[in-house]
Amino acid sequence: GxxxxxxxSNKVTEKGKDVELRCDPISGHTAxxxxxxxxxxxxxxxxxxxGNSAPDKSGLPSDRFSAERTGGSxxxxxxxxxxxxxxxxxxxxxxxxxxxxxxxxxxxPGTRLTVL
Amino acid sequence: AQSVxxxxxxxxxxxxxxxxxxxTYSVSGNPYLFWYVxxxxxxxxxxxxxxxxxxxxxxxxxxxxxxxxxxxSFHLKKPSALVSDSALYFCAVSGPGYSTLTFGKxxxxxxxx
Numbered sequence: 001g002x003x004x005x006x007x008x009s010n011k012v013t014e015k016g017k018d019v020e021l022r023c024d025p026i027s028g029h030t031a032x033x034x035x036x037x038x039x040x041x042x043x044x045x046x047x048x049x050x051g052n053s054a055p056d057k058s059g060l061p062s063d064r065f066s067a068e069r070t071g072g073s074x075x076x077x078x079x080x081x082x083x084x085x086x087x088x089x090x091x092x093x094x095x096x097x098x099x100x101x102x103x104x105x106x107x108x109p110g111t112r113l114t115v116l
Numbered sequence: 117a118q119s120v121x122x123x124x125x126x127x128x129x130x131x132x133x134x135x136x137x138x139x140t141y142s143v144s145g146n147p148y149l150f151w152y153v154x155x156x157x158x159x160x161x162x163x164x165x166x167x168x169x170x171x172x173x174x175x176x177x178x179x180x181x182x183x184x185x186x187x188x189s190f191h192l193k194k195p196s197a198l199v200s201d202s203a204l205y206f207c208a209v210s211g212p213g214y215s216t217l218t219f220g221k222x223x224x225x226x227x228x229x
Contacts, residue, residue: 004159033216042221043160043206056216091159102148102167105217107159 002026004108006092012114013082021077021111025094032075033105034067037089046090049075082115089113118143120209122220129197130228137192137223139207143214149190150208150217151181160206166190177201197227 005024013019025032034046045059049069060066064082069075079086089112093105119142129135141147148167152160164175171183181192192205204224208217 035219043208043219045216045218048216059216093160102165104150104162104165106162107152109157109159 004092004094004106006090006108006111008111009109010112010114012116014116015084016081018078018080019082019113021079021090021113023075023077023092023094023108025073025075025092026106029094029096029106030072031095031103031105032069033093033095034075034077035091035093036061037091037110038087043091046077079113082113084115087113087115118209118211118214118218120207120218120220122205122207122223124223125221126224126226128226128228131199132196135194135197135201135225135227137205137207137225139190139192139220140188141190141207141209142188143209143211145211145213147183147188147190148210149181149183150210151175151179151190151192152206152208152219154204154206154222156203163192163205197225199227199229201225202227 007022030051032049035043037043047067048056064080067077089110091110093107095103095105121140150165151163154160163179164173166173166183174180179194204222206222207220210217
């Protein structure tokens with residue numbers, strides 16, 4: 001079956017512009033995660049959606065970052081007034097997310113964001 | 117708080133030799149441990165996980181990992197490395213009551229012919 005898809009695969013923008021990154025999770029997966037991968041920094045958790053519950057936004061680095069998930073499926077990560085330090089690969093993952101976080105997260109291919 | 121340490125930025129091994137990629141963790145309660153692999157310009161692919169049960173976990177592509185509670189480790193192993201195993205490997209941990217995975221910084225595995 002189809003995996004997690006993300007678009008665009010690459011995004012180049014100018015400092016100060018807003019960008020939107022899209023994630024389409026695996027069908028039937030109720031949990032959706034956004035991570036940021038910077039060179040040499042591993043994966044940094046950004047935000048987590050679980051069903052209809054309020055999202056866990058504890059990883060968002062600033063109020064310029066926001067995300068929404070419409071209809072419990074597709075999610076959009078928005079970065080306002082982009083800065084050069086926002087340049088990174090943004091990864092989305094989804095899982096069945098039964099209690100206890102034992103379910104495997106499946107990752108999309110990522111969006112490479114470059115802020116000039 | 118939960119944390120993961122991958123003490124080696126890079127591991128070099130010759131094809132056909134055994135490989136080990138190290139991971140240690142810290143979490144309150146019983147850990148849930150995962151290994152992922154990332155090939156260039158690709159997302160992360162799941163290799164294996166430990167939730168409970170047998171300490172030796174077998175996963176994809178011939179990889180296995182051993183959970184050691186006393187040493188809080190979950191090292192990734194393979195008896196015979198392939199050049200195609202060359203990639204970036206991530207260890208991750210979670211636990212009861214946590215809603216997210218915490219990833220290590222990754223270890224680059226280079227297998228030479």
